[in-house]
Ligand SMILES: [Zn+2]
């Protein structure tokens with residue numbers, strides 16, 4: 285079902301159903317995380333961060349470009365894994381021919397561990413994810429000015445005095461704000477401290493019960509709830525939003541299984557995006 289979520293002034297909305305469709309919008313930064321459905325009301329957002337090519341995450345790409353081209357909106361920035369670039373570009377050229385008008389878009393493959401600016405205060409980085417096909421997750425950072433360590437215990441007047449003299453007393457830090465996993469195994473969280481330290485983590489959790497156990501989940505490049513519980517100590521996030529639940533579970537089952545199984549240390553921080 286369509287879902288909205290807000291935390292500390294950050295708003296998200298969209299839909300995420302495992303194997304069916306996933307697309308989550310962050311309007312304040314004009315971002316779409318994946319586009320597995322057709323977000324008619326959101327085509328004006330100009331940054332599409334695509335995790336991988338499975339159609340439940342990428343089916344809307346031609347439609348999104350087509351709609352923006354028809355409406356004479358600026359070319360969207362579409363970020364995707366490097367190994368997907370050529371195939372996606374070929375598909376878009378074919379659709380352009382079928383539709384009989386020019387598609388305008390910027391297709392880009394971000395490099396691992398490089399900051400890509402979104403606006404003056406926000407950037408993103410990509411991190412490798414572990415799925416059955418080439419895939420990557422995204423972390424959004426916020427620029428934060430902080431007092432340098434050596435000035436932390438100095439009285440305020442003295443700091444002001446130093447500033448007046450032109451001394452640089454503060455430094456800029458990039459704080460991981462939001463991470464988005466797409467489809468992946470748990471290693472995505474375990475290998476990247478910026479992911480496990482993001483204020484908000486959108487994390488796939490496709491399987492929840494013993495009928496599809498951890499072994500099966502890993503074979504298909506997904507996360508089982510039991511793994512999140514097993515690695516509970518690794519999560520430093522303020523909020524963990526679970527997405528991409530298999531359609532084999534009803535919303536009622538999802539809530540019952542998640543909240544009955546989670547340890548106390550996670551229960552208050554975890555939300556289900558359903
Ligand atoms: Zn998926």
Ligand SMILES: [Zn+2]
Nearest residue numbers: 336338415467
């Ligand atoms: Zn997938």
